[in-house]
Amino acid sequence: MMYVFIEVLYPILVVMGGGFLLKRYLPIDIRWFNAVSVYVLNPALVFITIVKIEITGDDVVRISLVSVIVCLAIGVMTYVLTRWQRHDAHTTVALLLVTMFMNTGNYGLPASRIAFGYEGFERAMVYFIAQAMLVQTLTIAVARAGHSDWRSVLRQVWRMPPIYAALLGLTLRWMGFDVYSPNIVGSLLSGVNIFAQIIPPLLMVLLGMQLAQNTEVEDRTVTSIGVFIRLLISPLIAYGAAVVLELDPLTTKVVVLQASMPTAFNMVLYAREFNARPQFVTGSVVVSTVLSLVTLTLLLVIMGV
Amino acid sequence: MLINAFIEVLLPIVVVVSIGYTLKRFLPIDTRSLNRLSMYALSPALIFINIIKINIPGNDILRISLVSVAACLGSGLIALVIARFLRQDAKSTSALLLVTMFMNSGNYGLPTANFAFGPAGLERALLFFIAQAIMAQTLTIAIAQAGQSDWKTGLRQIFKMPPIYAVIAALALRWMGFEVGAPNVAGAMLNGIDLLAQATLPFLLMLLGMQLAQNTAIEDVKLTTIGVGIRLLASPLIAVGAALLLDLDPLATKVVILQASMPTAVNMVLYSLEFDARPQFVAGSVVVSTVLSLVTLTILLTLMGI
Numbered sequence: 001m002m003y004v005f006i007e008v009l010y011p012i013l014v015v016m017g018g019g020f021l022l023k024r025y026l027p028i029d030i031r032w033f034n035a036v037s038v039y040v041l042n043p044a045l046v047f048i049t050i051v052k053i054e055i056t057g058d059d060v061v062r063i064s065l066v067s068v069i070v071c072l073a074i075g076v077m078t079y080v081l082t083r084w085q086r087h088d089a090h091t092t093v094a095l096l097l098v099t100m101f102m103n104t105g106n107y108g109l110p111a112s113r114i115a116f117g118y119e120g121f122e123r124a125m126v127y128f129i130a131q132a133m134l135v136q137t138l139t140i141a142v143a144r145a146g147h148s149d150w151r152s153v154l155r156q157v158w159r160m161p162p163i164y165a166a167l168l169g170l171t172l173r174w175m176g177f178d179v180y181s182p183n184i185v186g187s188l189l190s191g192v193n194i195f196a197q198i199i200p201p202l203l204m205v206l207l208g209m210q211l212a213q214n215t216e217v218e219d220r221t222v223t224s225i226g227v228f229i230r231l232l233i234s235p236l237i238a239y240g241a242a243v244v245l246e247l248d249p250l251t252t253k254v255v256v257l258q259a260s261m262p263t264a265f266n267m268v269l270y271a272r273e274f275n276a277r278p279q280f281v282t283g284s285v286v287v288s289t290v291l292s293l294v295t296l297t298l299l300l301v302i303m304g305v
Numbered sequence: 306m307l308i309n310a311f312i313e314v315l316l317p318i319v320v321v322v323s324i325g326y327t328l329k330r331f332l333p334i335d336t337r338s339l340n341r342l343s344m345y346a347l348s349p350a351l352i353f354i355n356i357i358k359i360n361i362p363g364n365d366i367l368r369i370s371l372v373s374v375a376a377c378l379g380s381g382l383i384a385l386v387i388a389r390f391l392r393q394d395a396k397s398t399s400a401l402l403l404v405t406m407f408m409n410s411g412n413y414g415l416p417t418a419n420f421a422f423g424p425a426g427l428e429r430a431l432l433f434f435i436a437q438a439i440m441a442q443t444l445t446i447a448i449a450q451a452g453q454s455d456w457k458t459g460l461r462q463i464f465k466m467p468p469i470y471a472v473i474a475a476l477a478l479r480w481m482g483f484e485v486g487a488p489n490v491a492g493a494m495l496n497g498i499d500l501l502a503q504a505t506l507p508f509l510l511m512l513l514g515m516q517l518a519q520n521t522a523i524e525d526v527k528l529t530t531i532g533v534g535i536r537l538l539a540s541p542l543i544a545v546g547a548a549l550l551l552d553l554d555p556l557a558t559k560v561v562i563l564q565a566s567m568p569t570a571v572n573m574v575l576y577s578l579e580f581d582a583r584p585q586f587v588a589g590s591v592v593v594s595t596v597l598s599l600v601t602l603t604i605l606l607t608l609m610g611i
Contacts, residue, residue, distance in 0.1 A: 007493060010493040010494065010496075011493055011494075011496040011497035011499075011500055013497070014493075014494050014496075014497025014498060014500075015497050015500050015501055018346050018501060019346075022341070026341050026345060027341075028338045028341055028342065029335045029338045030338070036328065036332060036334065039332070040324075040328060040332075044324075110500070184316070187313065187316040188317075190317045191317035191318070191319070191320025192324075193317075194317055194318075194321055194416075194506075194507045195320070195321045195507050195510075195511065197503060197504060197507050198504045198508045198511065200500075200504075201501050201503060202504055202508070204500070205342070205346070205501070
């Protein structure tokens with residue numbers, strides 16, 4: 001057990017810790033970083049992964065399906081729970097944000113890479129792309145409590161830079177180019193590939209910096225419920241979905257790992273925008289991220305990493 | 306053949322630099338925050354990890370550092386003679402020294418050496434860079450004060466640099482027998498630092514692009530031409546001479562020449578601002594030498610048989 005923690009999570013913790021310390025002791029401005037992350041880093045990573053990826057189309061669909069199932073099943077479960085507990089609308093929206101959307105990027109991608117190597121990383125990437133689209137569309141639906149129509153949803157999807165990166169990557173792939181082609185396009189692509197190497201470590205540093213900004217925990221009962229669903233129920237649903245869809249062993253492990261990630265950091269931004277108890281969402285992000293060190297260690301041990 | 310060296314080694318670098326340039330042009334990016342991230346975390350991580358892993362005899366370490374010193378001082382001497390001959394004032398002389406003596410052996414030289422010569426090349430390039438960084442930190446003060454600086458301020462300047470601590474920590478761990486990938490807590494911690502170090506080279510290139518996006522105007526074409534000529538052409542020749550004299554092996558020779566032929570370091574703009582030594586001229590020279598280096602480096606790499 002110590003072994004798993006030391007091999008997989010400890011290196012991530014070291015990098016995150018570096019970000020945390022930098023943010024605490026140096027005047028570093030990370031507000032603009034969200035924009036760079038959304039408009040440049042994530043699209044570049046999506047683009048180059050699609051150019052390089054070696055997974056069959058069938059598997060891509062099934063991994064994406066698991067991602068959708070996990071997100072929606074948890075949404076329904078959380079909604080029922082809030083009705084039963086008679087929470088107000090703000091709390092309901094906040095709890096949905098905390099439970100439905102996990103940190104498959106900053107945290108899930110490097111964790112999958114270290115635990116399962118490059119093949120695991122590719123699969124985690126597919127899960128991440130599906131998840132990113134869900135975030136973009138469902139958060140709007142969550143905020144309007146299910147009143148959004150399919151047109152506005154479609155419009156939201158087309159506003160996402162990763163979509164264009166994905167389309168461009170697919171086009172180049174279809175034309176037969178790859179990173180190792182001995183021509184100018186191959187050389188340009190290897191430039192993007194080099195740039196993309198910055199991204200996973202930088203995302204971990206950013207995670208640490210984000211943690212350094214937020215510290216208070218509000219409303220312990222609801223936080224416990226939210227974190228419980230996020231860290232423990234979510235991987236169970238993913239495992240069920242993987243079994244039903246007959247995923248291979250490696251893919252099953254990756255989707256379960258991704259589904260057990262803590263709440264995504266950008267949920268704090270959405271909570272602020274929707275005025276859905278941002279302080280509570282922030283606290284849940286911190287609590288779930290810290291507790292995930294325990295739950296992920298257990299999970300990786302069970303998976304036999 | 307010329308085209309090959311450019312496409313294989315330099316074009317990927319140009320892509321990453323251009324991404325940084327474009328980002329800075331179109332997004333409100335705070336370059337200072339990124340610079341701090343690089344200075345206090347990424348670069349020290351790279352230096353730390355490489356010194357732990359390094360596999361070069363002490364004798365070679367000394368000789369590579371000596372070439373680094375020779376290229377810096379030799380270029381400075383030529384610049385000083387030309388400045389005297391052209392009867393330049395004190396500020397222009399200081400500015401010309403900043404432009405010619407200190408090359409971009411970090412942001413630009415390290416990734417280029419890595420792509421051209423692999424990890425063994427990177428190790429040697431790092432040694433050149435560390436010697437260069439120490440000289441930039443100490444000699445720039447001497448230049449600004451026209452040789453009036455004493456050894457105490459010099460020493461104090463050296464210990465203001467984060468990389469020095471990375472070097473000392475790495476040497477201590479090496480001496481205690483730690484290594485990357487060892488199956489214990491220390492080994493895993495080194496793995497984490499290694500993760501950071503992997504991001505450093507592309508990050509430095511991106512940062513270079515962002516820094517270039519800030520400076521554009523060129524002042525004093527004649528002096529710029531002289532400065533850039535010394536930086537890009539005389540400096541590698543001095544390195545060739547020094548490498549032959551010190552009897553370096555072929556790989557180390559190629560790496561030190563590559564490092565010596567790098568354009569003017571971007572942080573010289575900061576020094577010239579601080580010393581009031583014609584910052585506009587220095588900024589212009591940085592841009593001109595960096596753009597022209599694409600041509601000179603292509604030729605150089607072809608000559609080296611890349």
